Amino acid sequence: MSKLILDSIFFYYPELKVLQGAFLEVPNRTITCLVGRNGSGKSTLFKIAAGQIQADSGITQIEELRLHKKSKITRFKHLSYLPQKPFLPGSIKVGNLIDKSFADQDEIIGHVLKKRVKNLSTGERRYLEILLVLSLGREFILLDEPFTGLSPILIEKVIEHLHNAKNHGSGILISDHYMRYISEIGESFYLLESGRTQVL
Numbered sequence: 001m002s003k004l005i006l007d008s009i010f011f012y013y014p015e016l017k018v019l020q021g022a023f024l025e026v027p028n029r030t031i032t033c034l035v036g037r038n039g040s041g042k043s044t045l046f047k048i049a050a051g052q053i054q055a056d057s058g059i060t061q062i063e064e065l066r067l068h069k070k071s072k073i074t075r076f077k078h079l080s081y082l083p084q085k086p087f088l089p090g091s092i093k094v095g096n097l098i099d100k101s102f103a104d105q106d107e108i109i110g111h112v113l114k115k116r117v118k119n120l121s122t123g124e125r126r127y128l129e130i131l132l133v134l135s136l137g138r139e140f141i142l143l144d145e146p147f148t149g150l151s152p153i154l155i156e157k158v159i160e161h162l163h164n165a166k167n168h169g170s171g172i173l174i175s176d177h178y179m180r181y182i183s184e185i186g187e188s189f190y191l192l193e194s195g196r197t198q199v200l
Ligand SMILES: Nc1ncnc2c1ncn2[C@@H]1O[C@H](COP(=O)(O)OP(=O)(O)OP(=O)(O)O)[C@@H](O)[C@H]1O
Pocket: 013, 016, 018, 036, 037, 038, 039, 040, 041, 042, 043, 044, 045, 084
């Protein structure tokens, strides 16, 4: 079984110690959840795992493979990442982003294929972003607050997609404040508090 590991992660802003030795293990074929209060550092840990920012110290690795700051291609091959904030350029048409055969099977996306991203509703845009991140079929999938802005029906659809991705072998790391859904789908849980993680 392959694992994404973050070990002894420290990250400081000039006047704030955000992470102080955080540890996380994300095995494949598993949904791992990271929870914690607002501002506890969850997004910071995601950004470090995704290589968007660099930790002051600590290790990110997949099995024996160390992921250094410069390992961008290696990261891209192994990981896909949904940031907390919208990331798609507004001017692109949905139909140019997603495979038509896929869109034909999804009612929500099927209805908005001709629209530009900037003209989607918040929930439609978030749903599209999640599908794109999942469709890359990476070994590890990092989802930072995917459910924000989604209706319960869309959340249920996303959960179905997450189970599919997991059954195809992906390891999923997810953070969200919707505890009802998190506790429904998660198999292992970490709480981030005072810069450190503990297994729940
Ligand atoms: N660019 C920045 N400069 C200084 N402090 C920052 C910066 N970005 C984030 N922070 C601070 O770092 C801490 C951790 O932020 P982070 O976004 O990782 O928290 P979070 O757990 O994801 O929060 P939330 O659940 O609200 O999304 C917060 O106290 C935040 O104010």
